[in-house]
Amino acid sequence: MSEVRLQSVRKVYPGGVEAVKGVSLEIADGQFCVLVGPSGCGKSTLLRMVAGLETISGGTCSIGDREVNEVEPADRDIAMVFQNYALYPHMSVYDNMAYGLRNRGTPKDEIDRRVREAARILEVEPFLERKPRALSGGQRQRVAMGRAIVRKPKVFLFDEPLSNLDAKLRIQMRVEIKKLQRALATTSIYVTHDQLEAMTLADQLVVMNKGQVEQAGAPITLYERPMTIFVAGFIGAPPMNLLDMPATGVPGLSLATPVAGPVTLGVRPEHLELSAEAGALAIDLTVTAVEAVGAESYIYGALGGQGPEIIVRIPGRDLPAIGTSLRAVARSENLHFFSRETGIRLN
Amino acid sequence: MEKRVVFNGRLLPYLLLAPQLLITLVFFYWPAGQAVIQSFLVQDAFGLSTEFVWFENYQVLFSKPDYYKSMLTTAIFSSLVAFFSLSIALLLAVQADRHIKFAAGYKTLLIWPYAVAPAVAGVLWLFMFQPSLGIISQAVRVAGFEWNPLLRQDHAMTLVVMSATWKQISYNFLFFLAGLQAIPKSVIEAAAIDGARPARRFWTIIFPLLSPTTFFLLVVNIVYVFFDTFGIIDAATQGGPAKGTETMVYKVYSDGRSGGDLGGSAAQSVVLMVIVIVLTAIQFRYVERKVQY
Amino acid sequence: MVQRRRLLDFLPHLILMIGVAIVAFPVYVAFIASTWDAATISNGSMPLRPGPHFAENYYRTIFIGTSSSTREPVGTMMLNSLIMALTIAIGKIAISLISAFAVVYFRFPFRMTAFWIIFVTLMLPVEVRIFPTYKIVADLNMLDTFAGLTIPLIASATATLLFRQFFMTVPDELVEASKIDGAGPMKFFFDTLLPLSITSVAAMFVIQFIYGWNQYLWPLLITTKDNMQTIVIAIKKMIVTQDALTEWQLAMATAILAMLPPVFVVVVMQRLFVKGLVETEK
Numbered sequence: 001m002s003e004v005r006l007q008s009v010r011k012v013y014p015g016g017v018e019a020v021k022g023v024s025l026e027i028a029d030g031q032f033c034v035l036v037g038p039s040g041c042g043k044s045t046l047l048r049m050v051a052g053l054e055t056i057s058g059g060t061c062s063i064g065d066r067e068v069n070e071v072e073p074a075d076r077d078i079a080m081v082f083q084n085y086a087l088y089p090h091m092s093v094y095d096n097m098a099y100g101l102r103n104r105g106t107p108k109d110e111i112d113r114r115v116r117e118a119a120r121i122l123e124v125e126p127f128l129e130r131k132p133r134a135l136s137g138g139q140r141q142r143v144a145m146g147r148a149i150v151r152k153p154k155v156f157l158f159d160e161p162l163s164n165l166d167a168k169l170r171i172q173m174r175v176e177i178k179k180l181q182r183a184l185a186t187t188s189i190y191v192t193h194d195q196l197e198a199m200t201l202a203d204q205l206v207v208m209n210k211g212q213v214e215q216a217g218a219p220i221t222l223y224e225r226p227m228t229i230f231v232a233g234f235i236g237a238p239p240m241n242l243l244d245m246p247a248t249g250v251p252g253l254s255l256a257t258p259v260a261g262p263v264t265l266g267v268r269p270e271h272l273e274l275s276a277e278a279g280a281l282a283i284d285l286t287v288t289a290v291e292a293v294g295a296e297s298y299i300y301g302a303l304g305g306q307g308p309e310i311i312v313r314i315p316g317r318d319l320p321a322i323g324t325s326l327r328a329v330a331r332s333e334n335l336h337f338f339s340r341e342t343g344i345r346l347n
Numbered sequence: 348m349e350k351r352v353v354f355n356g357r358l359l360p361y362l363l364l365a366p367q368l369l370i371t372l373v374f375f376y377w378p379a380g381q382a383v384i385q386s387f388l389v390q391d392a393f394g395l396s397t398e399f400v401w402f403e404n405y406q407v408l409f410s411k412p413d414y415y416k417s418m419l420t421t422a423i424f425s426s427l428v429a430f431f432s433l434s435i436a437l438l439l440a441v442q443a444d445r446h447i448k449f450a451a452g453y454k455t456l457l458i459w460p461y462a463v464a465p466a467v468a469g470v471l472w473l474f475m476f477q478p479s480l481g482i483i484s485q486a487v488r489v490a491g492f493e494w495n496p497l498l499r500q501d502h503a504m505t506l507v508v509m510s511a512t513w514k515q516i517s518y519n520f521l522f523f524l525a526g527l528q529a530i531p532k533s534v535i536e537a538a539a540i541d542g543a544r545p546a547r548r549f550w551t552i553i554f555p556l557l558s559p560t561t562f563f564l565l566v567v568n569i570v571y572v573f574f575d576t577f578g579i580i581d582a583a584t585q586g587g588p589a590k591g592t593e594t595m596v597y598k599v600y601s602d603g604r605s606g607g608d609l610g611g612s613a614a615q616s617v618v619l620m621v622i623v624i625v626l627t628a629i630q631f632r633y634v635e636r637k638v639q640y
Numbered sequence: 641m642v643q644r645r646r647l648l649d650f651l652p653h654l655i656l657m658i659g660v661a662i663v664a665f666p667v668y669v670a671f672i673a674s675t676w677d678a679a680t681i682s683n684g685s686m687p688l689r690p691g692p693h694f695a696e697n698y699y700r701t702i703f704i705g706t707s708s709s710t711r712e713p714v715g716t717m718m719l720n721s722l723i724m725a726l727t728i729a730i731g732k733i734a735i736s737l738i739s740a741f742a743v744v745y746f747r748f749p750f751r752m753t754a755f756w757i758i759f760v761t762l763m764l765p766v767e768v769r770i771f772p773t774y775k776i777v778a779d780l781n782m783l784d785t786f787a788g789l790t791i792p793l794i795a796s797a798t799a800t801l802l803f804r805q806f807f808m809t810v811p812d813e814l815v816e817a818s819k820i821d822g823a824g825p826m827k828f829f830f831d832t833l834l835p836l837s838i839t840s841v842a843a844m845f846v847i848q849f850i851y852g853w854n855q856y857l858w859p860l861l862i863t864t865k866d867n868m869q870t871i872v873i874a875i876k877k878m879i880v881t882q883d884a885l886t887e888w889q890l891a892m893a894t895a896i897l898a899m900l901p902p903v904f905v906v907v908v909m910q911r912l913f914v915k916g917l918v919e920t921e922k
Contacts, residue, residue: 051536051540052539052540053536053539053540072539073536073539073540074539074540074541074542074543074544078540079540080536080537082533082536082537083533084531084533086531086533086534086536086537087534087537088534088537088538088552089534089556090555090556090558099538099541099543099551100540100541100542103541103542103543103547147537147541151541350744350745350808350812350815351812352812352815352816352819353745353746353747353815354745354746354815354824354825354828356746356748356825357748359742359746359825359826360742360746360748360751361742361748363738363739363741363742363746364738364739364742364743364754366734366738366739367735367736367738367739367758367795367800368739368754368757370735370791370792370794370795371757371758371761371795372757373776374773374776374777374791374792374795375761375764375769375795376757377772377776378769378772378773378775378776379764379769379772381769381772381775381776382768382769382771382772385772435659439655439656439659441652442651442652442653442655442656442659443652443656446652446653449653449656453656453660455907455910456660456663456664457659457660458906458910458913458914459903459906459907460663461850461906461917462850462854462899462902462903462905462906463667463854463899463902463903464853464854464856464872464898464899464902465854465856466854466856466872466873466875466876467854467872467875467895467898467899468666469876470875470876470879470891470895471666471667471669471670472666473879474666474669474670474673474888474891474892475666475669479682479684480681480682480683480684480686480888482669482686485684513663513666516659516663517663518917521914521917522918525918574765574767574768577767577857578854578856578857578872578876581856581857581860581876582875582876596767596768599767599768599770599771600767600770603770603771612771613771613772616768616769616770616771616772619767619768620764620768620769623764623765623768627762
């Protein structure tokens with residue numbers, strides 16, 4: 001069993017900066033957990049604490065049944081893929097992959113078998129004798145993955161492994177990482193700031209902000225029921241429309257069931273449709289810009305003529321002219337209400 | 348690499364180059380040429396006639412045991428200084444690299460001996476190891492060890508090696524620290540996760556990655572020992588006792604000063620020039636190699 | 641990595657502190673010796689704490705000089721050293737700047753020849769051609785002059801190469817802009833290029849000042865008069881092989897005084913110093 005359990009884990013740097021403010025998480029055996037959040041949210045620090053590269057200031061971290069707070073990275077039975085790959089520049093691809101096994105005294109023929117197997121899986125067999133500098137970015141990425149899988153560790157850790165690749169390669173590698181992780185069924189923690197990567201890879205998605213977990217759960221749950229304004233704004237592209245609503249109401253916006261007190265109303269662009277009929281929510285907007293991205297289009301409009309910007313997603317390419325006044329409606333199950341003070345979901 | 352945009356001027360560039368070319372020709376090429384020419388000449392005892400003798404001066408030079416002795420002395424001296432100053436500097440740099448926060452402070456405390464003149468360094472160490480009153484020679488005498496660099500060649504060699512090493516640590520430290528800080532932290536972290544203990548991490552990852560710096564410093568240190576240690580030797584031992592610390596450069600000086608054999612002295616200079624040129628060429632090869640990583 | 645063992649955490653500091661102490665020890669001993677009287681030192685009973693003769697020794701060193709070996713006061717020698725170091729540093733920088741400017745910003749016949757003539761001198765330290773050079777200086781009647789002391793050391797391929805390298809990184813657009821503004825080459829040099837080169841010049845100055853101040857073999861040969869000696873060569877002359885005659889307290893005071901200016905420059909201008917070292921070794 002190799003589940004990872006974090007209990008109120010904190011990281012306070014010597015200067016007094018608290019990078020991680022008490023995070024509790026459980027990552028089940030074989031689960032793919034993605035930590036996502038803006039830069040500086042503490043996700044990388046958290047990952048590095050699991051790896052043993054940073055000391056844990058408070059709380060406990062356990063892998064399997066063993067608390068590892070005081071265990072050296074070498075003894076945690078983990079493997080990590082770094083953002084810049086961190087390949088050993090003076091070693092061949094083969095030696096890069098074999099290094100960890102040699103350090104652990106694995107017999108020579110066993111090393112050879114494992115390295116060749118990993119190279120076959122990752123399709124880097126032709127490059128085994130090359131130095132990392134002779135490889136392309138994508139190939140280096142594969143070698144870094146290979147170095148992780150030959151060790152058959154309990155846990156894989158990924159620190160933004162795809163952020164140095166170009167867009168096309170990134171999508172390709174994303175699919176491969178997912179397939180590989182499924183096949184090996186190894187518990188994985190993956191850090192990224194790309195919410196699309198996070199959504200597609202995660203079994204468990206953890207959104208972090210300012211050193212704390214905002215929400216953790218299945219990606220689709222976070223998408224459908226964000227528990228805070230932050231998660232609502234962070235997950236989904238284009239982002240959810242978030243409107244501050246004072247108790248007096250907003251011109252150009254009408255709700256079938258009025259709400260009491262000041263709230264923030266959220267509605268996703270894809271849940272708004274252009275319609276003259278009344279809905280649970282109806283907003284009048286003046287078109288300020290339009291974008292056709294192919295199968296769908298986005299309409300940007302000013303609420304009530306000069307209010308905040310609203311994004312509406314419509315299918316097809318049948319676009320209104322700029323300056324047109326439109327009405328968009330949404331159903332009540334697609335409306336999200338948050339407290340303006342605490343940012344917490346109300347409905 | 349050439350500039351795309353340039354100025355027009357016929358006379359001006361020559362005027363701008365004139366001072367440097369003039370000094371270079373008068374004080375570099377002229378004496379160097381003189382040395383080469385003289386190395387092929389023999390002068391009679393009164394300096395009245397000279398004769399062209401091809402390589403006779405070189406033959407004579409290489410037939411003298413004391414020239415080989417000075418070569419050997421230079422070789423021993425260079426290897427000891429290079430070995431000690433490189434390893435001590437590396438040890439210190441590795442420690443400073445572990446605490447980046449304090450590295451700058453230690454750097455300040457360690458680099459200043461670079462600014463001390465070699466002759467002054469020689470005098471400082473001589474004073475501490477002066478047989479009768481030196482603070483350290485007294486201490487070792489209490490420990491039952493008779494220390495006398497004025498009589499014992501190995502003691503004299505130890506003295507100049509220590510002074511030369513002391514002065515060179517700062518330079519090596521500076522470059523090792525820069526080299527260490529240029530190694531990506533994640534590579535070392537990857538090695539830690541790969542199960543390499545600190546000592547193994549050092550020998551299998553850090554040391555190989557540092558090898559371009561080490562090689563570069565090795566060449567620089569050898570050049571340093573060849574030429575810049577003249578002041579140390581002259582101040583601390585004057586090449587003695589019994590020529591025990593007479594390096595090749597020091598021999599050129601002491602033979603030349605005693606006068607007489609101009610041709611032989613010139614031949615020595617030419618041999619040294621060849622050595623410098625070889626060392627410089629090695630250094631340039633290194634610059635080419637460095638690009639590879 | 642996970643470092644929670646206090647001892648292991650402290651070990652690097654301990655090693656570094658020992659290193660710093662060993663590096664500083666010879667200078668400390670020299671300083672202590674410069675504060676005691678001759679008798680205490682020569683009978684080998686000097687304690688490792690400062691003595692009562694600091695003011696007396698330094699006063700004698702700077703204004704009077706030793707009684708036997710070097711009759712000049714060290715104050716004069718320091719002035720000589722200063723003149724030599726400044727002349728060498730400024731001279732090197734000046735001629736290197738203009739020759740690098742010529743090589744980079746003009747096209748003229750024998751340009752590369754000139755460049756190589758300068759470049760090759762990298763391989764000829766003064767030590768290997770010391771006597772022929774001495775002879776030329778003697779023939780030119782420059783013995784015991786500041787000109788003889790400094791000019792042969794002024795030509796420097798290092799500085800020329802460094803400035804050439806720097807000029808290559810200056811964008812061409814600046815030359816074009818200067819030309820459009822009607823500036824000639826020298827106006828461009830003084831108004832644009834020189835202000836841009838200021839940190840490189842400063843870094844070079846630090847390195848060359850130390851180089852100049854610490855010269856030993858050359859001044860030893862070139863100066864015969866007492867009043868032309870530099871402080872670095874004077875120290876050695878103060879050490880007489882017959883121990884009894886050596887006035888160690890004055891020699892050590894001189895050593896301290898000889899170290900002060902270059903060490904001060906390195907410590908105060910550390911950043912420029914490091915920049916200079918790294919760039920000259922490329």
